[in-house]
Amino acid sequence: MYRGASIGVVMPAYDEEGFVGDVIREMPDYVDRIYAIDDRSTDGTWDEILEAAREDADANAGRDAADDAPLVTDGGASALTARASVRDSIGRVVPIQHRENRGAGGAIKTGYLAARADGVDATVTVDADGQMDLSQMPRLLDPLVENEADYAKGNRLLSREYRAAMPRFRFVGNAILSFLTKIASGYWKTMDPQNGYTAISGDALKAIDLENLYEYYGYCNDLLVKLNVHGMRVADVAMPAVYGDEESSITYSEYIPKVSTMLLRNFLWRLKTKYLVLDFHPLALFYLVGAGLATTGVFAAAVTLFATLATVGPSVQGSTTVLLLVAGIAFLLFAMVFDMAESEHLERQVR
Known part of the structure; x- marks a missing residue:
């Protein structure tokens, strides 16, 4: 023992x-x-x-x-x-x-x-x-x-x-x-x-x-x-x-x-189980909205690039792409900050 x-x-x-x-x-x-x-x-x-x-x-x-x-x-x-x-x-x-x-x-x-x-x-x-x-x-x-x-x-x-x-x-x-x-x-x-x-x-x-x-x-x-x-x-x-x-x-x-x-897979399971099923915290929604906006922004960037190569005016498309990406990243960062705060008391380092 x-x-x-x-x-x-x-x-x-x-x-x-x-x-x-x-x-x-x-x-x-x-x-x-x-x-x-x-x-x-x-x-x-x-x-x-x-x-x-x-x-x-x-x-x-x-x-x-x-x-x-x-x-x-x-x-x-x-x-x-x-x-x-x-x-x-x-x-x-x-x-x-x-x-x-x-x-x-x-x-x-x-x-x-x-x-x-x-x-x-x-x-x-x-x-x-x-x-x-x-x-x-x-x-x-x-x-x-x-x-x-x-x-x-x-x-x-x-x-x-x-x-x-x-x-x-x-x-x-x-x-x-x-x-x-x-x-x-x-x-x-x-x-x-x-x-x-x-x-x-x-x-x-x-x-x-x-x-x-x-x-x-x-x-x-x-x-x-x-x-x-x-x-x-x-x-x-x-x-x-x-x-x-x-x-x-x-x-x-x-x-x-x-x-x-x-x-x-585990990340999605943790969000669902810890912040939606066992308890509720808006950080799960921040993660989901942020990921959705960022993914849409990346898709829009691909469309804008294609439009540029096809010599079609991309100014409006480019602005929308930047807005989606910035919004998506902002939501994800907010979610991460909330997530850190939720688990901070569960961690310690031993040097």
Whole structure:
């Protein structure tokens, strides 16, 4: 336990042979459950999880059972039958193997389901490739155990070394998705939403629609939208990155457009659910009117350009186009200002 709270770690792993075992063995002593999810790896990841679990159990054989949190003993298997095979826990490790490959988001969802069923107070997500500094975990947990946040996430973009080491295309892609996630989620101060080093409270896991969590790499972005709708507090924690021999499996040319489309759907869902269904706020109408006027303005600009090329007098058309664009942008800016104000009390930064 950590400061009186039971701690679970969800660790998704796909083809992480040579890394996953070390991550399990290096897990801090205060972690009560390690949900190691093998996402149908094609290498020796599963065997390495089992071997490391046994080693971890032997190393913690003298651990006082009274120090462990009173958790459900089946590892949440009843909620995971259709998704995965859940082995009996080996010490504090719960080995879980997917019946089919579900992607990073799918593995996180499986671990979250198990942690929710176990009633864990706080659940951390840790990649199996060793990129995350486990000594930094308390920085994510402190805002939760002090009841200052329901969700804490790492922010690597505050690190100059990280920005310098990141390839230009990846940095630009991260910046674009960060901005789109701000709009979609309503958490305007939150950065680096692709960072998978996070901690979430048990209450937040119970509140959100966990069963419909996005199962691709954009699960972090999707989760932020769901948290905002339920009024959950988010802490953005400055966090260094650890680099080794691992390679990213993300194909950014596919990742960026796919996640961007998901964020657009989520943005519209958030406006409808939070500001029209659960409560009413005119910012939803400002967004809709602004988007409509701006879209009409762009269409009018295309017509004006065509008219100009056809040598037809465009003066009136040009004025209308400018008016529509300016009005649309003004409505959108007003909506964003209202949106920022609505969620400002839900955000905090930890340097």
